[in-house]
Amino acid sequence: MLAGAKLTLFLFCFTLLFSLPLGLLFSFVRIGRRRIPRTIMGGYIWVMRGTPLLLQLFFVYYGLPFLPGFEGLIVLDRLPAASLTFVLNYAAYFAEIFRGGIASVDRGQYEAARVLGFSRYKTATKIVIPQMFKVVLPAVSNESITLVKDTALVTVLGLGELLHFAKIAVNRDSNVAAFAVAAIFYLAMTAALTGLFQKLETRYNYE
């Protein structure tokens, strides 16, 4: 079961590490000036948020090898398939969260930055993103807690994460204790996350 916990933890960290910056990038495209990328990103976010993550996992792992025109070309191993799907899925959610956070920054902030001579890039990195960061913290906290539990989905690809081994142990020993252990692990992770985000919120509580 320890190996399972390790995989769960890996999937969680990997997803956050890549989906957060990717989500930020996506949100910029989503609110950008260029119309075609903006529309495509809107469609992407709609599909990723509008279909079950489970379906997306199946599609990437079982479906891509049979993609018409690319038969046998995109064959991913279980873990890369799961990691990729999670990153792409969560990036879509984070993109929407960040978009909302950016929209909450007052127009006057941009004007003040402009009059002070800030370039568009410096306005984004020094003025808008730091303020967005504070606004999106609660939503990002929520989303990361959901992610902890979503990792259990990869068991359907036969990946040996926490729940996978818990189920084996329960069947082997005819005893539910392993489920309780798994539950405690998930709870511990969400408790740690809640604490971490509370700390961040206090630290960025400038008003």
Next chain:
Amino acid sequence: MKNSEMLRVEGLQKSFGKLEVLKGVSLTVRKGDVIAVIGPSGSGKSTLLRSVVNLEKVSGGSIRVEGEYLVEDGRYATEKDQRRIAAKMSMVFQHFNLFPHMTVRDNLTCAPLIVKKEDPEQVFQRCRDLLRMVGLVEKIGSYPSQLSGGQKQRVAIARAMMMRPEILLFDEPTSSLDPELTGEVLAVMKDLAGKHMTMVVVTHEMGFAREAADEVLFMDEGIILEQGTPKEIFRTPKHERTRAFIEKVL
């Protein structure tokens, strides 16, 4: 260079869709001038100021700062020149627009350090000097949320001065303040006027216009209807509309 021309606006036109906000506005500001722009809301005062500092794009006319065209007959200078010319001016906003995630110190020093890449020691020295001028040295480590409205606006004035502008523009600097807090902001502005800072002030504070301004412009429906010394505008206005406005606000 005293009394040299700092800003010349000629025939400025600006529309928002079908609505014509500026219908050919012209004015000249000389070094050390304090110009008060008064008039009813919707008369185009703020749009005039925002166009001068390049926050709005005009549809016609010219804006010249120290002889250089920001826009000439509706044609704008290159992006790079626009930046350089607009950097000669700084602006104080109605809603302060301080950066809430930065301390007072960082609000003042961020642009000189990040944008202009000036020597930090000089920047911090200037920061302290300007905070002393607006009477807020002890708030250097505070966040904007810990300040009153009047204090915020004084910090905003100091921040604008950090850029060492040739011209300082004020867009209704006291309009979002509680009445008892306008005095401290106006005092700072009068102090600056006394130091011969070139200022264009859009304001509803007739007291300030009367006491501190060299020239008062009365704007109405997108044009400068009347301009003159405070005495002329307040005591002997030529136009009926000017008279009616002044009677209403005094």
